[in-house]
Amino acid sequence: MSDIETVTSLAQTLLLAEPDRALITPTLIAEKVKLAASLIQKADAIPVDQSAVTRELIRRFSRWIQKATTLHNTEGHIDWLSSARKNGWRYWKRYQNYLERRLPDRVVASLDDSTDEILGALEDPRREGAWDRRGLVVGHVQSGKTGNYSGLICKAADAGYKIIIVLAGMHNNLRSQTQIRLEEAFLGYKTSDDGKAGTPLGVFEFDSDQKINPNCGTTRADNGDFNRGKANTFAAISPEQLPWLFVVKKNKSVLTQLLGWIQSDRVADASDPADSKRKIVTHLPLLVVDDEADNGSVNTGEVPLNDDGSIDEEHSPKVINSLIRQILHTFSKSAYVGYTATPFANIYIHSKAATKLEGKDLFPEAFIVNLSAPSNYVGPARIFGRETTEGRVGGLPLSRDIADHFDPKTKSGWMPPKHKKDHAPAYEGQDSLPPSLRDAIYSFAIACAVRVCRGQGTQHSSMLVHVTRLVDVQKHVTRQVEEFVLSTRLKIKTGIDREPILETMLHLWKSDFLPTSADIAAISPELFEDARMPTWAEVVAVLKQVLDDTIIMPVHGTAKEALDYSDKEKLGLKVIAIGGEKLARGLTLEGLCTSYFVRTTKMYDTLMQMGRWFGYRPGYVDLCRLYTTPDLVEWFEHIADASEELREEFDAMAVRGLTPLQYGLRVKSHPIMTVTSPVKMRASETLKLSYSGTLVQTVALLRKKDALQKNLDAADMLIARMGDGKYAPRQERDSTDDVWAQATLWRDVDTGHVLSFLDSFETHGDATSAKSQVLADFVRKMNAIGQLKLWSVALLPAGASGRPHVFSTGLTISNFPSRSGNLTKDGYSIGVLTDPSDEAIDVEREHWKHALEMTLAEWKPDPARGRRTPPTRPSGKKVRAMREIAGGTLDRPVLMIYPLSPEQVPKREAVAEEGASSGSTQTREPICVDWSSPVIAFAISFPSSETGVKVDYEVNYRYWEQEYGASE
Structure with missing residues (x-):
C-alpha cells in the first residue's frame, strides 16, 4: 500500500470515530489528513499530497446509496440469517476491512445490507434435506457488481457453502480478471499451478491466518481454467474442510470436465433414488454465481410444449445452459445467483421449463434484487439525460459525433458497418487513422495530462477503441494506433514537427475541454467537485511523460491480455485498449477516459453491455469523452429510457409485494421491452x-x-x-x-x-x-x-x-x-x-x-x-x-x-x-x-x-x- 493510500485509510478511520456525522466538514477532514500524514511520514520520504487526500475523503463522505429493492417468492423457503448467525464470520470481516480502505463507509454498509438480502433469500447451507433456490441480481453496467458478488461469496463461505462456482463470462481475459479480483477479495493469495497458496495479497492483510485460506481449483494464468488434470492435484483435499472456489468460463469443454469431476466418486456421495445411474452430491451445499447471466447461460433453443400446455421434459436445451443446469441438478442443496445489468433475456426464461437430465431452467423464481448505484455513479441516465417533448434534457455533454470512419455513398471507408475479416482499414485510400480517431487519441493524452496536474497521475487511465468484432481487422487497427502514438511521441520528445500537433491539441483544449468542464461544473457540480483546470502550459509540460507511459494493448480474449492493472498499482497504467466482443462484456477498464466506438448492433442488452464508459469517474468526469456516431447515441438514449422504465416497473411491483414470476409476466407483455435477441426470447x-x-x-x-x-x-x-x-x-x-x-x-x-x-x-x-x-x-x-x-x-x-x-x-x-x-x-x-x-x-x-x-x-x-x-x-x-x-x-x-x-x-x-x-x-x-x-x-x-x-x-x-x- 502506498503512503497516500495509508494516509487516506488512517484519516478515514479517524473520521469514522466521530460520533456525529454532521460534524465531518471539509475543515475537519483536512485536520485529520494532516494528523494522519504526520503519523506515518518518514523524514526522508516525499511528502504526501495532503490536498489530494482531502479531496478524495470529501468525495467519499459526500457519497450515499439507496437500499436495494427486492421481489421475493418465499414458497418453500425458511428464514435463517440473523445477527447471531453472523458472529465470528471471518471471510466477510476481512473483506469488509479491505473495502473500508477504499470506499466510503456508507457504500460498504449498503453492500453489507444488499449481500445480506441476497444470502438470506438463499437457503441455510446447514438446512437438512434437498433444496434449490435461484435468483437474479440486477445492477448497473460497470457499477460494482463484482464487488457485490465477492461479498456474497465471502458470506456464503462463512455460512457454510462448500462448493462455490463463478461463471465468469465467455472469454479468457474476463475469467482471468475475475479470478484476480476474487484472489484479492476472497482467497487472500495469488493462485499457482501447483494448487498451493502463493503470494499473500488483498484481504490477507486483514486476517493472515492461513488455516482459513479457501481452496481454489483455477488460477489467473492463461491456461488457469478448470481441467480434470488439475483436479487430480488436489484430490486428497476434502471440500468439507474448507470451501472450494472455481472461476470458470462458460465453455463446453470446461463445464463438461467440471461436471465430470463433481459426479466422480471424489465428490458425489450418492445416487439419485429415481435414477441409480445418476450420481448426486448430498453433503456439500453449492453456490453458483453467474456473472453476465444474460450472456451464454440463457437457453436459446426452442422449448416445445405438449398438447396440454406443459413443457416437454425430453427437449434438449443449448449446451452451456444444459451444463450449468446439470451441475446444479447434481447437488441436492444448491443455490444459483445470476448477476447482470441487462436482465431482458433472463426475464424471458420460461418459468416452468424443466427436463429430466438438467432439472429446472434458470428463471429467477426465488428473488430478483435491483441494486441501487452510489450517488457518484455515472450511468446511461446521467450521460444521456431523459427524453422530453423539447428533446433530451439533463445529460452530460460528453459525446462527440463522428462520421469520417465511413462513406455512406460508397459504402466504404476506414471502418464501414459491414466488412469482412480481410478488410484493410484505410482513410481516403491511405493506411492511416481517420481524423476523428486521431482527435480521440489527442483527447486521451490531454485527459491524462490534466489528471497528472490534478494529482491523479498514479491512478489508472484507459482509452477504449471498439470498432470491429473481427480480430484480424483489430490487428490492423492496433498497428495503425501504435504507429500514430509512436510518431506523436517522437515529435513531442524531439521537438521536430511538434507544432502542428500542439496546435491541434490546443484547439481541442480551447474548443472542447475548457467549455465542457465549465458546463459540467454548472450541470452537475457534485460530479465536478473541486477538479481544477490547469493552464495549457502545465498540460504541455507533462505531455511527454504521458505519451512515454502510454501503452497499446490488443484485447482479443487471452488471459495475457486481461489488463492486469495491479502490476502498475503504484505508477498508474495508461493504456489504449483495442478490441471488439472481448471488450464488450464484463471487462473492467480502470480509469476509462476516452472511448471510440462505432459498433452497429442495436439490441438493447448487447449495446448496454458495450457501454464500458459507464461507471465511476471521481475527479475527472469532465475529461471523459465518447466518440461515436449520432445513430448510436440515439440508440443509447433509447435504451437508457427503456431501462429506466424497467426499473420503475420493478420498484412499483416491489412495493406491491409481487413475485419474480409476476414481474416476468409483466415484462414479457410489455411492448417496449422486446429488444433482446428473438432467440433469447424463444419466440422468433x-x-x-x-x-x-x-x-x-x-x-x-x-x-x-x-x-x-x-x-x-x-x-x-x-x-x-x-x-x-x-x-x-x-x-x-x-x-x-x-x-x-x-x-x-x-x-x-x-x-x-x-x-x-x-x-x-x-x-x-x-x-x-x-x-x-x-x-x-x-x-x-x-x-x-x-x-x-x-x-x-x-x-x-x-x-x-x-x-x-x-x-x-x-x-x-x-x-x-x-x-x-x-x-x-x-x-x-x-x-x-x-x-x-x-x-x-x-x-x-x-x-x-x-x-x-x-x-x-x-x-x-x-x-x-x-x-x-x-x-x-x-x-x-x-x-x-x-x-x-x-x-x-x-x-x-x-x-x-x-x-x-x-x-x-x-x-x-x-x-x-x-x-x-x-x-x-x-x-x-x-x-x-x-x-x-x-x-x-x-x-x-x-x-x-x-x-x-x-x-x-x-x-x-x-x-x-x-x-x-x-x-x-
Missing part, C-alpha cells in the same frame, strides 16, 4: 403483448404524401363523428392549474369511433409498439370482455409553428407543435410525443392527487437514474393505475392526437468548427416536400387492467437480424 415469430397500463406513442412517422393524407383524413373523420368537444380544458391542481389553452377534449367517446380511426391510420412498419392494427386488435379483445367501451379523446395542437388548418367540422387550429427528431429513409423518428401532463387532461384534482401520492410512495432518490428531488406531479404510470382504481368516468383510455408541424426540427444541430476534424452539420428541412398540413401523430394512455388480455405481435426474424444484428 410472435410475442404476446398487453397494452394495459402502458402509454403507446407514434414516434416513428411516415413521410409519404399519401400516408400523411390518409392519417389526416382519419383524424378529420374522428373529429366529425365525435361532435362538439370542450375547448381549452382546465383542471384544478394544488398550486398552478393545468390549462390546455389550444386543446379540445371529448369525453364518453364510443369505442367504435376510435376503432375506425385506428383501422384507417397507417403507422410506420418499423414502429416497435404503436402499430395501429395491433392496437385495434387489443381494443376489440378488451371490448369483448366489457372494457375500453368509452374513451376520452384530446386534440393537442399547442405549438408555435405552421399555418392554420381547418377540419371539415370547422374546427380550426392555428399552431402546430414541433418535435425534434431525425429524417430516416422513409420516415421521421422522434423521441417523445406526449407531454407528461397530457395523460391527465380529463383527471380532476382529487384523483390527480391520489396518483401523485402513489408516485411518491414508490419514488426513491437515485442519482444514477437522474432522480434527486421528489416529483411534484404524478407519473403517467400512476395516472394509468389510478384510472383502474377510480373506476366510473375515469376507467377509460385517453387517445391524444397531435397535429405536428410538417417542418423537421433537427435532433442535433451541430456545426463543425474550423480546424476540427469531427462534428456534423444538419439543416432544417420539411418532413415531406410540398406538404404544409399537420402531420398527425397519436398516443394512447391505457388504464391498468388485470384481465391478462394479450395480442399477437409479429416479429420477423430475418428483419430482426438485419435491423438489430445477429444474436451475441
